Amino acid sequence: MCGRFNRHDGTRGRLELRASAFRDYRELERQLRDADAILPNRKEDLRKLLEALAQVVPQRRTTLLARAGWLESFLGFSVGDRVLGQAPEGAMSPTSRRGKDDVSGRLYVRGTAADWRRKVSSLAPNSSLLMFIMSIPFAAPLLRPLGQSSFAIVLSGRTRVGKTVATLAAASAQGLRQKEDMLTWSITDARLEELLPEWNDLMVPIDDLMTMAGSWAQRLLRVQELAYRLASGRERDRHSSFKGAAPAGEWRTILLTQSELSVAEMTSGHQQRLGGAALRLGEEGGEAAFAENGESIPEQSG
Numbered sequence: 001m002c003g004r005f006n007r008h009d010g011t012r013g014r015l016e017l018r019a020s021a022f023r024d025y026r027e028l029e030r031q032l033r034d035a036d037a038i039l040p041n042r043k044e045d046l047r048k049l050l051e052a053l054a055q056v057v058p059q060r061r062t063t064l065l066a067r068a069g070w071l072e073s074f075l076g077f078s079v080g081d082r083v084l085g086q087a088p089e090g091a092m093s094p095t096s097r098r099g100k101d102d103v104s105g106r107l108y109v110r111g112t113a114a115d116w117r118r119k120v121s122s123l124a125p126n127s128s129l130l131m132f133i134m135s136i137p138f139a140a141p142l143l144r145p146l147g148q149s150s151f152a153i154v155l156s157g158r159t160r161v162g163k164t165v166a167t168l169a170a171a172s173a174q175g176l177r178q179k180e181d182m183l184t185w186s187i188t189d190a191r192l193e194e195l196l197p198e199w200n201d202l203m204v205p206i207d208d209l210m211t212m213a214g215s216w217a218q219r220l221l222r223v224q225e226l227a228y229r230l231a232s233g234r235e236r237d238r239h240s241s242f243k244g245a246a247p248a249g250e251w252r253t254i255l256l257t258q259s260e261l262s263v264a265e266m267t268s269g270h271q272q273r274l275g276g277a278a279l280r281l282g283e284e285g286g287e288a289a290f291a292e293n294g295e296s297i298p299e300q301s302g
Helices: 019-023 025-034 043-054 113-119 121-126 128-146 163-171 189-199 216-232 263-267
Strands: 002-006 012-016 076-079 082-085 151-156 203-205 254-259 278-280 287-289
Touching: 019 025, 019 043, 025 043, 113 121, 121 128, 128 151, 128 163, 128 203, 128 254, 151 163, 151 216, 163 203, 163 254, 189 203, 189 216
Parallel strands: 151 254, 203 254
Antiparallel strands: 002 012, 076 082, 278 287
């Protein structure tokens, strides 16, 4: 069920919950408060409101999709808060796990596909590497139909050769507007794992790997663990005793990030070696491929 309400900042909010949750008054109140809904101050008035909400008959039935990305039929696709193509009547994208003020990784709709081809993709012929990078958001949705596992690509090269420009050019095809909209390595692995299901069947652009905290040895261990988690394609399950535990999220994606140093340079002198151009993660764990290419990209915008 989906309910709309007024927020303290004057905007309208939307809350998507299973029908049973509307009859759990404490959980319903918590969800509304977390969403910054305007609620009565008096306990008695609040109780009456929650009781009234529990008795509401929805105007129309909706189906909350189990995951973002491709629908089972491969005829529809859920991205952001939109469901494209052929989908069940009333189909709605999964509820986002990001806060209302968290803009990192949020997708926006602006312009048309023709605008993007004319203003952005027209730059690709200037660089074979830029052409490759800008193809990634179109390759990511093909992983599931082709039965391929998730993997990561690290775009390496000296500073100011256009690594971020190339990443933004690719990310713009999915709806990211500027560098500040990209995810960063300042988030924890647990938080990244929580957000990955929202990028299912899409490319995941993350800003410069060099901003990752810790020593080189710590960074390498984190990258190695992330490669395994990414290839697993599934969020860690929580214990059944955890209140409100939801089914583990799933993803199939291509993660794109940048670094001034190549993977070989980062692993030089360390025992934890990631295997150069490609690292195979176990016999059945898939692959995490790390592209290493220092080719310069023209600093252009458009």
